[in-house]
Amino acid sequence: MKSATIIFPHQLFADLSAIKNHSIYLVETDLFFNQYPFHKQKIAFHRATMKAYEAFIEPHVASIHYIEAHTPLADIYELIKHLANNNIDRLNIYPTHDDWLNQQIRQGCQSRGLDINTIPSHLFLNKTEDLAAFFKGHENLFHHHFYQQQRRRHKLLMQGNKPCGGQWSFDGENRKKYPKNKQPPKLKKANWTSYHEQAAHYTEEYFGDHYGFPMAQDNDLIYPITHQQAQTWLADFVQHRLAEFGPYEDAICFDQRVLNHSLLTPMLNIGLLTPKEVISAVLSQAKEHHIPINSLEGFIRQIIGWREYIHGLYHFKGRKQRCSNAWNHQRPMPKGFYNGETGIDPVDQTIHKVLSSGYCHHIERLMVLGNFMFLCEIHPKAVYRWFMELFIDAYDWVMVPNVYGMSQFADGGLMSTKPYISGSNYIRKMSDYASGDWCEVWDGLYWRIIDKHLDYFKNNRRTAMMASNWLRQDTHKKKSHLAVAEDFLAGL
Structure with a gap:
C-alpha cells in the first residue's frame, strides 16, 4: 500500500515519531489562506512557520512536497485527485479539528478510493x-x-x-x-529571521490587499515561528x-x-x-x-x-451552534469595524490593536468587541467571519463556540446562562478609558437591548436586575437613551 501524509498549517508538531520516513505534503490549504481575506500577519505567520517546519522535518522524512496557496493543489479535492493519479491509495493525516476540512478530506478520499489513516495529534490534552x-x-x-x-x-x-x-x-x-x-x-x-522576512514578502506579493498591518521587523510584536x-x-x-x-x-x-x-x-x-x-x-x-x-x-x-x-x-455541538441566531440579529458588519472608525473609543482602539498585530486579549474580545457587536445586533455569522479574518489565533474550532455561544449568545444558552453584555460603566471600571460621548452611545445601545427583549431579561434571574434598573428610569430618560441608540445605528 503506497501512502502519503498531508500536514496542514495547524499541525506543526515537534514530535515526528508518527511521520518519520513518510512522504510529506505540507499544504497551504485554501481554508487557511484563501477562504477569507485573512489578516496579513496571520498569512505571514502561517507561511513563516510552515517554511521553518519544512526545514525542521526535512532530515527525518522520505520527501517533502510544499504546496503554495496560489497553486491548484492547495484545493484539497485537487490534491487528493493528484495523489490518486500518482498511485497513492492511503492518506495519513492528523485529526484536523476542523469540520469543513474534515468533510473535504473524507469526500475527496471516498470519491478517489483512498483509505484514511489517522495519526495521533498533540493539539489537545483530550482525545x-x-x-x-x-x-x-x-x-x-x-x-x-x-x-x-x-x-x-x-x-x-x-x-x-x-x-x-x-x-x-x-x-x-x-x-x-x-x-x-x-x-x-x-x-x-x-528574533526576526529569514523566514519572517520571506513570509512578509510572500504575503505582500499574493495577499497585499488583505486587512491589517504587514509582518515587519520593527513591529512591537514579532511572533515565534x-x-x-x-x-x-x-x-x-x-x-x-x-x-x-x-x-x-x-x-x-x-x-x-x-x-x-x-x-x-x-x-x-x-x-x-x-x-x-x-x-x-x-x-x-x-x-x-x-x-x-x-x-x-x-x-x-x-x-x-x-x-x-x-x-x-x-x-x-458546533454544527448546531453555527446555525443558531436566537436573538435574530440581522445587521451586516459595518465598515467601521474593519478600519477602527466606529466612533466608540474603546472599540476603535481595540480594533487598531488587532489591525497592528492580529491580537487583543480575551476580555477585550468578549467585553469590548463582542459586547458592542451584540448591542449593535450584528448577525452572528458576520461576527464569526470578522474574528476569523482578523485574529492570528482564530480557527473554526475556536470561533464557532466562542462567537455563537459565548460572545453573541446566538445558541440561546448552551454554554452560559445569560449574554455577556454591559453598559459603559463596566468598561470604565476595568480600564483606563476616559469618559466621553462614547459612553452615552454605549449606554443607549445597552438599554435599547434591555427594552427590546424586556421579557427575557425580566424572567432570567441572572439578568432581572438589568430589567429592573431599566423600568425604574423615568420616561424622558428612556426616550433619550433610545433616541441616541437609534441615531447611532442609523449611521453605522
Whole structure:
C-alpha cells in the first residue's frame, strides 16, 4: 500500500515519531489562506512557520512536497485527485479539528478510493472520544462542571480529592483594574529571521490587499515561528508575567496589548507548543518560585478548562451552534469595524490593536468587541467571519463556540446562562478609558437591548436586575437613551 501524509498549517508538531520516513505534503490549504481575506500577519505567520517546519522535518522524512496557496493543489479535492493519479491509495493525516476540512478530506478520499489513516495529534490534552461522556451525556454543558472533571482526570492542582487552596476557582480575585502607575512587564519579541522576512514578502506579493498591518521587523510584536522560539516565548511568560496573570487577567489598558497575558495561543493552536509543554513549564515555575494560587489556578483553567471545553463543544455541538441566531440579529458588519472608525473609543482602539498585530486579549474580545457587536445586533455569522479574518489565533474550532455561544449568545444558552453584555460603566471600571460621548452611545445601545427583549431579561434571574434598573428610569430618560441608540445605528 503506497501512502502519503498531508500536514496542514495547524499541525506543526515537534514530535515526528508518527511521520518519520513518510512522504510529506505540507499544504497551504485554501481554508487557511484563501477562504477569507485573512489578516496579513496571520498569512505571514502561517507561511513563516510552515517554511521553518519544512526545514525542521526535512532530515527525518522520505520527501517533502510544499504546496503554495496560489497553486491548484492547495484545493484539497485537487490534491487528493493528484495523489490518486500518482498511485497513492492511503492518506495519513492528523485529526484536523476542523469540520469543513474534515468533510473535504473524507469526500475527496471516498470519491478517489483512498483509505484514511489517522495519526495521533498533540493539539489537545483530550482525545475527542474522551470528551463524549460529558458533551453527549449532560444536558447542562456549563464550563465549571467540565473544568472540575478535568482537574480530577489530569490530577492537576489537587490534594487528594480536593482542589488546592480549598476551592476550584479563584476567579473572584482576578478582576482588578491595572494600577495607574504600574509598568507592565516588557514583552520580549521573537528574533526576526529569514523566514519572517520571506513570509512578509510572500504575503505582500499574493495577499497585499488583505486587512491589517504587514509582518515587519520593527513591529512591537514579532511572533515565534519555530519550536525553539516558542519555548523561549513560553519561558519569558512563566518567568515574568505568570505571577500577576491572575489579578490582572480582566484588566484593559488603552495603550497596552499584552499586560500579564501569555500570548501563547498563536503557537498553541498550530502545534509549535503543546498544552502538555505549557502545563509542565507553568508547574515547574510554581514549584521553584512562589506563584499565587489565583494566578496559577487561573492560568491552568485557561489551558485544561476553557481550551479543552471549547474543543469539545465544537466537535459535539458546533454544527448546531453555527446555525443558531436566537436573538435574530440581522445587521451586516459595518465598515467601521474593519478600519477602527466606529466612533466608540474603546472599540476603535481595540480594533487598531488587532489591525497592528492580529491580537487583543480575551476580555477585550468578549467585553469590548463582542459586547458592542451584540448591542449593535450584528448577525452572528458576520461576527464569526470578522474574528476569523482578523485574529492570528482564530480557527473554526475556536470561533464557532466562542462567537455563537459565548460572545453573541446566538445558541440561546448552551454554554452560559445569560449574554455577556454591559453598559459603559463596566468598561470604565476595568480600564483606563476616559469618559466621553462614547459612553452615552454605549449606554443607549445597552438599554435599547434591555427594552427590546424586556421579557427575557425580566424572567432570567441572572439578568432581572438589568430589567429592573431599566423600568425604574423615568420616561424622558428612556426616550433619550433610545433616541441616541437609534441615531447611532442609523449611521453605522
